[in-house]
Amino acid sequence: MRAAVVDAPGPPEVLRVRDLPKPEARPGWTLVRVRAFGLNRSEIFTRQGHSGDAVPFPRVLGIECVGEVEETVGEGAPPPGSTVAAVMGKMGRAYDGGYAEYALLPTERLMPLETHLDWPTLGALPETFLTARGSLDAMELDPGQTLLVRGATSSVGMAAVGLGAAAGLRVLATTRNPDKAPALRERGADEVVIDEGSIAGAGADGVLDLVGGPAVRDALQAAVPGGIVCTTGLLGGEWVIERFEPLEEIPSAVKLTAFHSSTIGGPEWVDELQEIVDVVQEGRVQANVDRTFTLDDISAAHAYMEANRAVGKVVGIP
Secondary structure: OEEEEEOOOOOHHHEEEEEOOOOOOEOOEEEEEEEEEEOOHHHHHHHHOOOHHHOOOOEEOOOEEEEEEEEOOOOOOOOOOOEEEEEOOOEOOOEOOOOEOEEEEEHHHOEEOOOOOOHHHHHOOHHHHHHHHHHHHHHOOOOOOEEEEEOOOOHHHHHHHHHHHHOOOEEEEEEOOHHHHHHHHHOOOOEEEEOOOOOOOOOEEEEEEOOOOOHHHHHHOOEEEEEEEEEOOOOOOOOOOOOOOHHHHOOOOOEEEEOOHHHOOOHHHHHHHHHHHHHHHOOOOOOOEEEEEEHHHHHHHHHHHHOOOOOOEEEEEO
């Protein structure tokens, strides 16, 4: 089978497509024919070497994929031909992931789905929309309240805008590029805020901060008393808030939480993902596919993401 392999950390060019032996199913592991895979920031971080010993090389990256069950051994797996998604669970990190024609995946991570969506559209949903959904659930906002999404033109940001609007929230969406504002309005944003470095005073009941790191300080100033900030992403590329003083920097009565995408996936998330698939099929929420790349163009896809050119989700096709 053909797969994109990283032998050692480096720039996008370290992703090289080559032939590998096709895996065989074994007890507890199911072979999936990959039809599409989403590309994610975490894969850029891994490719750059920021995952340390958690990701041994060489490695086929890809923390998510959708496709069809090809081969099973034993009981508990969906039958061959079933449409499935898989996401997280050390996929593309401790074992080879979705940047390939086939992926051997833990049976317990597979999420069977009923859908008539095309493969690229379905491939845009699992990690991105489940992360957005989990983040919104963590904030527990009620219809009519105001949600501010910082980093809204990212894939998770656009998913949150769409899901928030569908849930009856008043959605404010930020972008640093005014040219991207129309896309956010099309996805359901009531107002687009041009982020010039600060969103303090935005008056939001909930702030989904996807920039991360030191930007969380400013996000806390955007929430009303009794509001909540959920930090989920690391678009800013900085992991640590130096000399953070909670008593001084968290406004009185504002809550700070986080949602970890590492918690998504597996059987307990099947219903959540099926609901997302259904609202996309019904046209209530857009899948936000920005662009698709073939496996042969996987290096170009990483370069495209690193340049922040995407408005929404980048999807790969084996």
